[in-house]
Amino acid sequence: MSAVRCATCKARKHCLPANLSPQQLDRVEEMVATRRTVKRGATLVHEGERFTSVYAIRTGFFKTQTLTEDGREQVIGFQMAGEYIGLDGIVDDTHTCDAVALEDADVCVIPLDRLEAVSRDVTALQRHMLKTMSYEIVRKGGVMLLLGGMRAEERIASFLLNLTQRLHARGYSPSELVLRMTREEIGSYLCLKLETVSRAFSKFAAQGVLQVKLRHVHILDVDALEEMTSVRTPIAWDRSQFGAAYKESSCIPIF
């Protein structure tokens, strides 16, 4: 199970602090209790389940969602390689949402007590985890601004920009992407109906901003998309490491 090493993991620059010494890296690797594969459509964690570990995504793509009082599934976020799942469970030792794989995935299981123990020795990790959680707080603040202040088309423009930026930071094309989620899941996340999402895609295509063919999206005019997103970005967005260096991104921290 530990044939996979952090040292050679492609997601490492997204989930661990930079500049760890080889000794520290060994220490950090001990945190990973095990690794799990999750098939497309399978659920990694269930809402209400007892929390013991956080998960770092090595490969794959997830959605997190929760059940609202009236029975609808509300999508909370989309997660990709190097991002963490389960941080919301720490507060009450209970996971607050489902995490469902939208493509076959591979995750590291990190028990919280080991994470804490190693954090006491490796101060860079301690700081990194605080930053990771702080980042999630700011990200969610960005979504709040988006939901409160943006029109349907603006939200969708932000969403597309954000997805491509994060994918680009992981080696994919900055202008072409394959959506892993349905229109309904996008709508749920942005608090819009699937019809509204569909209409926006069609309109963007008619304006020559995008080419859309079902899940395949080709962005023709990034600037046009960015002009639609009028809400200021609180913090930098797609960077492989936290820090002041990446502040110039104009995309809202949301997804």
Added chain:
Amino acid sequence: MSAVRCATCKARKHCLPANLSPQQLDRVEEMVATRRTVKRGATLVHEGERFTSVYAIRTGFFKTQTLTEDGREQVIGFQMAGEYIGLDGIVDDTHTCDAVALEDADVCVIPLDRLEAVSRDVTALQRHMLKTMSYEIVRKGGVMLLLGGMRAEERIASFLLNLTQRLHARGYSPSELVLRMTREEIGSYLCLKLETVSRAFSKFAAQGVLQVKLRHVHILDVDALEEMTSVRTPIAWDRSQFGAAYKESSCIPIF
């Protein structure tokens, strides 16, 4: 300046872990570099300011807000005794919002490096800070659900329930409260216009659910308010300590 001790602070059960030994309490107290008073209307931290410390509120009431691209002030949250301000600044060493006192306040200044150092020694504190940040993540998720899934009146019902619950946990009446913020600030927070807030108050009053006289609100029918808030609560809400014991609250974690 250290005439004020954590041991005798009334906000302590909200901002520190329970069951600290006297020795641990001494250690924890060393974190507090200084204390600051903030007059009503004054700003504790400014958006964009370099982050070095988090703040724990001893007394008083704050709003946090950020400037959107188009120049509006968007209220992000309201904070009261025992709650932390500034956790969002950790990720990029920069505060992402203003914190403005809505009544005269008194806060503890806790430099992050000291917080980290003490956390390495006092594992209960380490865990507590992770829980505090996890809580903020879940709280923000609750606001997202509220903004996405609730009507104006439902949002305002949730808001009122939440405020009274938090105030009740701090010794105030569970049914009577004095709002520290304007209709416009409530509206900004809930992504509604001040007219909509006003109309909802009037309607609730006409229904006999509330008595409202400007900032003075008297809740006559808590059950009616709770019935309006249809979105399920992800986690427990008003508790002085984290843990599974407080799960029964039916109010959405938002504010």
Added chain:
DNA sequence: CGCCGCATTGACGTTCGTCAAGTCTAGTGG
């Protein structure tokens, strides 16, 4: 090849924002 889930498109209605007029209150200064 046919079916089913996903996506598109149109018509209509509800909710809340916008604009505007007017009231009340706390705070200020005479």
Added chain:
DNA sequence: CCACTAGACTTGACGAACGTCAATGCGGCG
């Protein structure tokens, strides 16, 4: 102590944005 004023609040009329409902198209998978 009272008059004045600026800001906060209330209330009404109207319109735009998006949700709702419904019909239809289409592509991938068995």
